[in-house]
Amino acid sequence: MKPLEIEHLSVRYGETVALDDVCLSVAAGEIVALVGPSGSGKSTLAAAAMDLLPVEAIEQGVVRVEGTDIRTLPEKQLRALRGARVGIVFQEPATALNPALTIGRQIGEVLALHSDLKRAEIAAEVDRLLAEVGLTLSAKRFPHTLSGGQRQRVAIAMAIAARPPLLLADEPTASLDPVAQAEIARLLQSLVRRRGMGLLLVTHDLALADRIADRIVALDQGRLGEHGPERTDVPPRVPSGRGEPLLMLERVTRTYPIRRGRVAALTEVSLLLAHGETLAVIGASGSGKSTLARIALGLEAPDDGRVTLGGRDWSFARGAGLRAMRRRVQAVFQDPAASFDPRQTVGRIVAEPLHLLGPIPAAEREAKVAEALAQVGLPADAAQRLPQAFSGGQRQRIAIARALILRPELILFDEALSALDPALRAEIIALLLRLQTELGLTYLLIAHDMDLVRCMADRVLVLREGRAVALGPVRQLFDRPTDPYLAALLASAE
Amino acid sequence: MKRRVGPILLCVIVAVALLSLAWTPFDVAAIDIVHRLQPPSAGHPLGTDQLGRDMLSMLMAGARPPLGVAALALIIGLAGGVPLGLLAAARPGWVDELVARCCDILFAFPAILLALLVIAVLGPGAIHSGLAIGLFNVPVFARVTRASARGIWARDFILAARLAGKGRVLISIEHILPNVAGPLITQATLQLSLGILAEASLSFLGLGAQPPVASWGRMVADAQTLIASAPGLVLFPGLAIVVTVFAINLSGETLRERIAPEAGL
Numbered sequence: 001m002k003p004l005e006i007e008h009l010s011v012r013y014g015e016t017v018a019l020d021d022v023c024l025s026v027a028a029g030e031i032v033a034l035v036g037p038s039g040s041g042k043s044t045l046a047a048a049a050m051d052l053l054p055v056e057a058i059e060q061g062v063v064r065v066e067g068t069d070i071r072t073l074p075e076k077q078l079r080a081l082r083g084a085r086v087g088i089v090f091q092e093p094a095t096a097l098n099p100a101l102t103i104g105r106q107i108g109e110v111l112a113l114h115s116d117l118k119r120a121e122i123a124a125e126v127d128r129l130l131a132e133v134g135l136t137l138s139a140k141r142f143p144h145t146l147s148g149g150q151r152q153r154v155a156i157a158m159a160i161a162a163r164p165p166l167l168l169a170d171e172p173t174a175s176l177d178p179v180a181q182a183e184i185a186r187l188l189q190s191l192v193r194r195r196g197m198g199l200l201l202v203t204h205d206l207a208l209a210d211r212i213a214d215r216i217v218a219l220d221q222g223r224l225g226e227h228g229p230e231r232t233d234v235p236p237r238v239p240s241g242r243g244e245p246l247l248m249l250e251r252v253t254r255t256y257p258i259r260r261g262r263v264a265a266l267t268e269v270s271l272l273l274a275h276g277e278t279l280a281v282i283g284a285s286g287s288g289k290s291t292l293a294r295i296a297l298g299l300e301a302p303d304d305g306r307v308t309l310g311g312r313d314w315s316f317a318r319g320a321g322l323r324a325m326r327r328r329v330q331a332v333f334q335d336p337a338a339s340f341d342p343r344q345t346v347g348r349i350v351a352e353p354l355h356l357l358g359p360i361p362a363a364e365r366e367a368k369v370a371e372a373l374a375q376v377g378l379p380a381d382a383a384q385r386l387p388q389a390f391s392g393g394q395r396q397r398i399a400i401a402r403a404l405i406l407r408p409e410l411i412l413f414d415e416a417l418s419a420l421d422p423a424l425r426a427e428i429i430a431l432l433l434r435l436q437t438e439l440g441l442t443y444l445l446i447a448h449d450m451d452l453v454r455c456m457a458d459r460v461l462v463l464r465e466g467r468a469v470a471l472g473p474v475r476q477l478f479d480r481p482t483d484p485y486l487a488a489l490l491a492s493a494e
Numbered sequence: 495m496k497r498r499v500g501p502i503l504l505c506v507i508v509a510v511a512l513l514s515l516a517w518t519p520f521d522v523a524a525i526d527i528v529h530r531l532q533p534p535s536a537g538h539p540l541g542t543d544q545l546g547r548d549m550l551s552m553l554m555a556g557a558r559p560p561l562g563v564a565a566l567a568l569i570i571g572l573a574g575g576v577p578l579g580l581l582a583a584a585r586p587g588w589v590d591e592l593v594a595r596c597c598d599i600l601f602a603f604p605a606i607l608l609a610l611l612v613i614a615v616l617g618p619g620a621i622h623s624g625l626a627i628g629l630f631n632v633p634v635f636a637r638v639t640r641a642s643a644r645g646i647w648a649r650d651f652i653l654a655a656r657l658a659g660k661g662r663v664l665i666s667i668e669h670i671l672p673n674v675a676g677p678l679i680t681q682a683t684l685q686l687s688l689g690i691l692a693e694a695s696l697s698f699l700g701l702g703a704q705p706p707v708a709s710w711g712r713m714v715a716d717a718q719t720l721i722a723s724a725p726g727l728v729l730f731p732g733l734a735i736v737v738t739v740f741a742i743n744l745s746g747e748t749l750r751e752r753i754a755p756e757a758g759l
Contacts, residue, residue, distance in 0.1 A: 299656055326659045339650040343672045349651075353658040402654065 001067040002027050003166035003198030004049060009061035011044055011053065011222075018044040018057070020222040026198035028165065031189065033201045033213035037421040041222040042202045046170055049200065050086060051078055066165055084114040087159030087197075089188075091171040093151035097143040103130075103154045104139025107161055114162035129157040134187055148285070149180030153187065160191060167192070170202045177284040178448050182492035185212050204421040207451075246410055246442050247273040247296060252305035254291050265291040267466045268305070275409065278436070278443040280453040280474070282489065283463035289446045292463070293414050296444060297329055298322075309410070327356050330403035334415035336395035340387040346373075346398055347383030353406045372401040376431060393424035397431070404435070412444045417452060429456060450490060454478060462486045497751070500744025507738055511557035520548035522555045523706040531724050543713075543727050544720060553730055556710045559620050559703040560738065564689030566624030571631020571685055576678065578632070579639025580670060583647055584662040593640065597633035605630045605688075606695060613701045620703040623696045631685050638681045642674040676750060683746025687739040694735050710735050 004026040011019040019041045026032045036042050047053050048063060051070045063070050065085055070078065082088075090096045098106060107126045111117055117125055126139050133153040143151055152172060159167060169188060173181040189212040192199045203209055209216050217224060249271045255262040266288045273279050281289050294300040295307055298314040307314050309325055317325050330353060333339040340349050350369045354360060370380045376397040387395055396416065403411050413432075417425050429452065435441060447453050453460055453474060460477055462470040462485065470483045481487040520538075526546030534541045540549035582593035600608070605627075612626035646652065646669065655665050696702040697711025705712075710731040717727035 294653075297657060299653065323659050326657065329657070331653070331657055333650040333653065335650060339654060341651045341655075341669050341673065352655060352660075355664075356659040 003066060004200060005064040007062040009048060009063060011048060012058045017222050022224055024217060026200050028198055029192060029196040031192055031199045031201060031213045033203060033209035033216045034219060035203060035206055035209050035216055036219035037423060040219040042219055046168055046202050049168060050082055083110060084162045085164050087164040087167045089155050089159050089169040089172045091174050093148060093155045096155045097151060099143055102140050102142055107158050110158050110161040129161055133157045148176050149183060152176060152184050165197060167197050167199045169199060173208060178489055178492040179284055188212065206422050244275050245272050246275050246310060248308045250306040252295060252302040252307060254295060254302050264466050269468045271461055273442060273444060275442055276440055278445060278457045280445040280447050280457035280460045281463060282447055282453060282460060287463040288466040289463055290414065293412055293446050297331055297412060323356050327406050328408050329410045330406060330408040331412040331414060332399045332403050332416040335419060336392055336399060339399050342388060346385055346387055349387060350402045350405055352402060356406065368405055372405040375404055376401045393420055396420060396428055410442045410444060414446045418449055497748045500741050500748055503741035504745045507557060507741060508561060510554050511561050514554035514558060518551035518554050520551045522547055522551050522708050540730060541726060549730060552708045552713060553734055556708040556713055556731060559709040560690045560693045563620055563624040563693040564686050567627035567631055567689045568682060568686050570628025571635045574632035575635025576639050578636040580643055580666045582640045583643030584666050593636060597637050600633040609692060609696060618701040618704060623693055623702045627689050627692045634685060635681060638677055639674055642677045643670045646670050646673045679750050679753060680746060683742055687742040690735065690739055
């Protein structure tokens with residue numbers, strides 16, 4: 001009896017086919033990765049394996065967990081099955097844990113529900129589970145005192161507490177920084193081997209799937225493919241010419257008030273970005289990347305140090321001078337869902353930076369919007385629709401169009417491609433490289449994807465806890481990392 | 495159909511209140527002691543009250559003070575509270591603190607006590623009760639606006655608007671206000687029905703609209719001693735209050751679904 005067998009499963013929502021005749025099985029001790037672009041039916045398949053589909057879904061086919069057809073089980077037995085026979089690890093450990101209870105209590109609850117252990121035995125078992133997922137901390141800690149990676153370990157401990165034969169992990173590493181990602185991947189792999197569980201790993205991270213999965217199953221528009229999705233080839237990067245300095249940070253320090261005293265987000269960071277160049281800023285989460293971004297954009301002032309754009313200092317710019325500086329920089333943000341006002345049409349969103357030009361005739365505004373949309377490969381009639389009507393990749397194109405409409409010199413990308421799946425990311429990278437050549441743009445790239453940095457950036461700045469630990473050409477730093485922290489970052493991405 | 499019940503009911507109530515401005519079956523000010531406390535008949539479908547006035551006419555005209563006062567109070571609350579809430583969200587720091595603490599102080603008073611205080615100063619009357627209830631609405635809307643607006647300020651599209659050189663005022667109007675409309679509509683319908691109830695309470699205490707103007711709350715108060723002999727005199731205005739509040743709450747739900755379906759997000 002395999003932990004999971006899915007036979008000829010089809011799921012429809014009204015007229016929309018989410019899954020079409022899917023057959024899939026996970027053997028004991030096997031890791032099966034389910035990959036595919038967003039909207040390919042990955043999440044529907046995972047939900048179907050737990051019989052957690054919304055009521056409006058129409059199902060056909062058989063889903064067996066250890067030989068039992070779960071679709072015929074009554075609700076009460078299904079609930080028992082979900083915790084005891086199938087463990088789940090979600091994408092976001094911050095929301096999967098109850099912030100009001102200690103981690104020991106939460107793991108203990110699973111044991112109390114799904115095992116016959118006595119109270120004293122439960123405490124011992126909780127400690128053993130914490131050790132098994134590689135945590136050496138007290139069971140009395142609260143989730144908010146833990147890092148993202150530690151929280152995900154607690155979530156995994158909860159998922160495996162009842163010794164389920166099947167583990168479902170839905171993008172278990174997507175919200176973590178690269179070092180924690182690699183550790184969680186290794187942990188999942190060793191747990192599966194040691195316990196002989198089946199693991200169904202749902203992800204759009206092909207690199208992760210490659211690294212730990214025994215088999216990779218690709219879903220595309222609800223159908224199973226034979227192979228993983230083909231990676232679109234990215235054109236080789238032509239090194240940009242060095243021009244005049246455009247952006248300059250000199251010994252920039254920024255601190256934020258906390259309950260007692262202040263905490264430093266950036267400490268004496270200096271950098272120089274020349275016209276036409278691409279500089280990547282990398283570092284684990286909390287290293288000060290986003291603060292650096294806001295300071296470079298002039299949205300926030302440093303406590304100490306100087307930030308100049310084209311030789312002008314952000315902190316002395318006022319009125320018309322400030323507007324002139326604003327026209328030279330734009331940004332594309334990480335989450336395409338949060339970067340647009342959901343109540344405005346794409347046309348209004350893309351036209352927003354035109355505010356800096358003062359009042360302009362409606363016809364001219366529309367022409368500029370159409371031009372910007374065309375530059376990113378979107379049809380002109382996109383302007384009348386709402387951003388919600390577009391897919392993730394298209395939304396990121398809208399964000400790029402908004403950044404382009406003023407013809408700025410510098411565009412900052414704050415983790416702008418990390419929410420996209422690999423095929424889309426390659427497309428957007430190609431688009432950005434083409435735009436850079438055509439329009440002579442300068443890019444500042446905040447990233448934690450080392451592959452992206454390698455194919456887009458000329459130079460790289462490594463931040464650790466707000467300090468610059470390395471700055472130099474990508475090739476030189478990446479091929480022979482002298483800094484141990486950078487070496488760890490790179491190793492985690494391998 | 496289910497979605498239309500509330501709005502239709504509310505429209506009928508408002509229409510009847512407006513109609514009573516121009517026409518009622520009988521004059522509500524005409525006292526006719528000879529024909530007092532009559533049971534329902536062809537001439538008086540709901541009978542007459544203790545002063546011989548036609549109950550149907552009284553009920554129609556009695557709708558005006560609660561609806562008018564609640565609407566006035568709502569407008570005062572929105573006009574005062576929403577800008578305050580937007581300001582507080584746009585200026586974290588001492589401005590935000592000041593607005594929040596002022597709201598706390600107003601909340602420390604029970605609403606009806608605050609209204610009594612205002613009326614004690616200004617004197618009884620429909621307009622004054624509207625002002626009194628409206629004063630209590632201001633911190634309610636300030637708080638709801640501030641809480642929702644702070645969430646919106648943290649979103650990336652606000653950074654994009656700031657990159658476009660837009661200031662706090664423009665961002666508040668263009669981006670924040672439309673996105674807090676959902677919770678505001680919910681709160682507005684709640685405050686409207688609370689306003690109806692508050693007006694009824696003040697009228698019951700004799701502090702609302704003054705005689706000879708008819709008002710549901712005072713009709714209940716005037717007839718309370720007759721509840722055993724003529725229960726209809728208390729029952730009909732009481733029922734009118736309940737149905738109106740019910741209609742407003744149902745309409746609010748419909749409105750929210752129509753205008754801001756994503757408000758729950």
